[in-house]
Amino acid sequence: MGARLAHAAAAGTPAVLDGYPRTAAQATHLLAVADVRLALNLTLREQVLIDKCLGRRVCGACGAGYNVADIQLPAAGGLPAVTMPPMLPPPECEPHMEVRADDNPETVRNRLAVHAREAAPVEDVFRAAGVLVDLPVTGGVAETMPLLKDALAAAKEEGRAAA
Numbered sequence: 001m002g003a004r005l006a007h008a009a010a011a012g013t014p015a016v017l018d019g020y021p022r023t024a025a026q027a028t029h030l031l032a033v034a035d036v037r038l039a040l041n042l043t044l045r046e047q048v049l050i051d052k053c054l055g056r057r058v059c060g061a062c063g064a065g066y067n068v069a070d071i072q073l074p075a076a077g078g079l080p081a082v083t084m085p086p087m088l089p090p091p092e093c094e095p096h097m098e099v100r101a102d103d104n105p106e107t108v109r110n111r112l113a114v115h116a117r118e119a120a121p122v123e124d125v126f127r128a129a130g131v132l133v134d135l136p137v138t139g140g141v142a143e144t145m146p147l148l149k150d151a152l153a154a155a156k157e158e159g160r161a162a163a
Contacts, residue, residue, distance in 0.1 A: 005034040014156075024121035031129055038155040039126040040148070041134045046112060047073060048082050048137075053108040055086065056100060059093040066097070084140045 008015045015034075021027040030036055044052075048071055055069025071084035089097060126132035135151055137144050 014152075021122055022118065024125050027122045027125035031125070036126075036129070036131055038152075039132045040151055041123055041126075041132055042137050042144075043134055044137050045073065045079055045082055048084065049112055050105070050108055052084070053103055053111070054105065056103055057089065057097040058100070059089060059096045060098045061096040062093065064089070064093060066093070068097075080136060080138045082138045083143075087140075 005015055017030075021030050051069045051071055052067060055067045057066045057068055058064070059066070066089040067087045069084070070086045071082055073082040075081040123132060133151060133155075135147060137147075
């Protein structure tokens with residue numbers, strides 16, 4: 001990966017890595033082999049994550065994914081309000097909606113606890129390097145994509161390349 005990132009950097013092409021690194025050791029290695037200037041940390045309220053996981057559906061006929069959760073959480077305890085409309089299936093898929101067997105409250109809460117425990121050290125590495133920017137997500141894709149683009153544009157204006 002280091003060679004590909006170095007090649008992209010030499011060409012002036014920023015790289016976006018989604019889901020990597022997953023460990024503090026990988027984050028440290030990435031900082032050593034690449035000119036990481038920005039790490040975006042998308043944050044969501046835990047209840048939103050739970051509701052979205054429990055709202056996942058897959059069409060058994062075509063395999064397309066949807067989400068039936070309609071998130072409407074008011075601001076509370078210093079946290080912003082969150083509004084995320086459902087991503088409902090078309091009528092032809094409705095009779096074929098399936099729920100993953102492991103999308104149940106206990107399993108979802110466990111997955112979130114594991115993720116929080118494993119993500120914190122990665123965030124710490126990037127925060128210590130001065131490249132981590134937390135971006136609270138308070139809406140759906142239509143509301144979040146402009147925020148992502150704005151964060152990347154701001155980093156570019158500041159001379160930081162996203163990696």
